[in-house]
Amino acid sequence: MHLEQQDAAPRTTPEILVVGGGKGGVGKTCIAVNCAVEIARRGWRVVLLDADLSCSNIETVLGYRAEVHLDDFFHQKGGKDLSAVLCQTPYENLRLIPGTTGLLDVANPRYQQKVALIRELRNLDADLVIIDLDAGAHLNTLDFFLMTETNGILVITPERTSIDNAFKFLRAALFRRIERFYQSPELGLLLRRLETLSDFMECVKKADCFEDHTRQQVCEELQRIAQSFRPKIVVNKVSNAYEAKVAANILAKYTRQLLCIEPESLGFLYFDNYVSEAVNSGVPFIVSRPRLKVSACVVDVANRLGYF
Ligand SMILES: Nc1ncnc2c1ncn2[C@@H]1O[C@H](COP(=O)(O)OP(=O)(O)OP(=O)(O)O)[C@@H](O)[C@H]1O
Ligand SMILES: [Mg+2]
Numbered sequence: 001m002h003l004e005q006q007d008a009a010p011r012t013t014p015e016i017l018v019v020g021g022g023k024g025g026v027g028k029t030c031i032a033v034n035c036a037v038e039i040a041r042r043g044w045r046v047v048l049l050d051a052d053l054s055c056s057n058i059e060t061v062l063g064y065r066a067e068v069h070l071d072d073f074f075h076q077k078g079g080k081d082l083s084a085v086l087c088q089t090p091y092e093n094l095r096l097i098p099g100t101t102g103l104l105d106v107a108n109p110r111y112q113q114k115v116a117l118i119r120e121l122r123n124l125d126a127d128l129v130i131i132d133l134d135a136g137a138h139l140n141t142l143d144f145f146l147m148t149e150t151n152g153i154l155v156i157t158p159e160r161t162s163i164d165n166a167f168k169f170l171r172a173a174l175f176r177r178i179e180r181f182y183q184s185p186e187l188g189l190l191l192r193r194l195e196t197l198s199d200f201m202e203c204v205k206k207a208d209c210f211e212d213h214t215r216q217q218v219c220e221e222l223q224r225i226a227q228s229f230r231p232k233i234v235v236n237k238v239s240n241a242y243e244a245k246v247a248a249n250i251l252a253k254y255t256r257q258l259l260c261i262e263p264e265s266l267g268f269l270y271f272d273n274y275v276s277e278a279v280n281s282g283v284p285f286i287v288s289r290p291r292l293k294v295s296a297c298v299v300d301v302a303n304r305l306g307y308f
Contacts, residue, residue: 014047014126016148017305021155022169023162024135027236028155030275032132033061034286034298039307040094044127047086049097051144052134053109056099062089063282066098073120074100074113082120091287095126114140118147128307137172145173146180150230153266157237158247167254170231171196174259178225182218196258197226226260233263234301237271244268266304269297 019032032048040046050058050070059066068085076084087096109117121129133141145152154170156162175191178200182188186209194200201219204210210218233251235244248265255261272294278285286295 013122014124014129015151016121016129016131017151017153018131018133018145018148019153019155020133020141020145020169021153021162022135022137022165022167023156026155026157026162027269027275028135029058029061029132030279030285031153031155031234031236031269031298031301032130033058034284034295035302035305036094036130037091037284038286038298038302039128039130039305040091042302042307043093044307045093045095045125047095047097047121047124047126047129048089049121049129049131050099051131051141053100053140054134058096058132059098060282061279061284062091062096064089064096066096069098070100070117073097073117074109080116080120082117082124086124109140114143118143121147137169139176142173142176145169146177150228152229152231153234154231154251154263155234155236156247156251158235158243163247163251163254166233166251167258170229170255170261170263171259174226174229174261175200177229178222181221181225197222197260198258223260227262229261231255231261231263232266232305234266235268238268239271241268267297267301269301270294 019028021028029052036046036048048058050056053070066087068087070085073082073085082097085097087098089096131144131147133144154166156166174197179188179191186207190200190203190207194203201222204218204222205215207215233248235247238244238247252263255263270293272292274289274292275285275294278288281288285292286298289295
């Protein structure tokens, strides 16, 4: 438990930590689950949401079969009662909102259902909500990622394809935020055709649908929106710290130059064959093998996040 928190008034709104990354199989779920277990062990009341709406699998990693699923929330009229799908896990202070059953209608919830879910997550009686996202950059995934400006974790591996996908994911998230901010069909159309924020600002400067002073104002706002993004990078499956640093630096170089986004480096996790054994055994590696180097890395990540 945070020292400052012990004397403070009870929290009313949980912090939100979203774990995404763009590419499939990079380790988002393993990192979300192991961090959740570690932070809960420290006394924080954590809720883990499996927001992988098509192929959820946190239950498998936690070795636990839930009776209710996110489908049940989406099927409620008005989507008001998230507590109905909040399950106790075998771990103290850790509750789970299990993902969907993967049925087609639930993989694509309606906009109102998603808004209701996001609203209810913010109302949960918890200290921290950790959201495990699916791969890709679908609107559902982006909207969950955009629930928080500074607490989005981006999991990558040192592979070039993972770095590329993470860049595209961040770009899609930034453009989605811009689109939502302006709610302007003209800007929305422009955004769909461009690859970088710099290209977009050039177009805004030339666009005849704006007055001169509006163009200047829009460009300043765009920079402000981009700079308010502070995604935190975790490099997974590395063989050494240098490899992690190189991968994080490459991603940061591109996001800085092309999107005006300055990510923060949150740490790395070693590749360890035991991780996959832990998945199969249904016991998170931080519990069954706390002395492994990969477990120490999870502890470091939790520390850097400030959950002492
Ligand atoms: N540090 C690691 N060392 C070795 N294997 C790992 C590590 N982290 C994850 N893995 C393995 O990588 C695979 C994918 O992990 P995980 O399911 O967490 O990825 P994901 O990003 O959530 O995938 P998806 O996009 O499908 O949801 C698993 O088989 C897991 O055992
Ligand atoms: Mg996953």
